[in-house]
Amino acid sequence: MLENFQMHFRRDSFTPNPVDAEPMVAQAVPELREFFSLFSGLSFEKGLYRVMNASSLAEANSFIAVAFPFYSRRAKCFAYDWFGRIFALDMGRMKGGEPEILMFELMEVLDLEVPCNLVNFHDSELINEREVVLDSKWHAEWLARGESIPMPDRCVGLKKPLFLGGEFAFDNMEATNLSVYWHMTAELIKMTRGLPHGTRIRDILLGN
Secondary structure, X not given: OOHHHHHHOOEOOOOOOOOOHHHHHHHOOHHHHHHHHHHOOOXXXXXXXXXXXXXXXXXXXXXXXXXXHHHOOOEEXXXXXXXXXXXXXXXXXXXXXXXXXXXXXOOOOEEEEEOOOHHHHHHHHHHHOHHHHHOHHHHHHHHHOOOOOOOOOEEEEEOOOHHHOOOOOHHHEEEEEHXXXXXXXXXXXXXXXXXXXXXXOOOOOOOO
């Protein structure tokens, strides 16, 4: 499965084998069962692209429920990238009997439809559009600046999100715990949902 993907995306040595595969396979929709059995918990290309394990899947589902509630029942999450963006199958959008891909962009609060299925996403889209989908050039520059490889439980987030007026710049980026980043971003999205464009936000208090 996904031979082309495996040729172009090198598995990181710090995740040599799939982890938590059994519970992932048991709860997965059919399209994801073999995928999780082969790749659950693995990281590729120095943390550029990561497949979820049982823990990150639970965190991603919680994030979607708060930040993108419209998709909470139809999004079947399977992977995330170094920026913490989440990739999922959209069970409400089928083509040829197979669900197509959703990408949840945290920085700008966007849900983006990718018109391909799980196999085509990995064997074609991630390979031919690596920069567009994963911001691979920024990832390479991040590492070239001496920053650490994002481990599976970490990501690179924006100190001030774009939807709160932040800039997409290295000075506004920091390595952070993935779970904390998803939780805090979800709360920010929830708190600002429905505000008129251009609303100025001076102080934000997050609860425990």
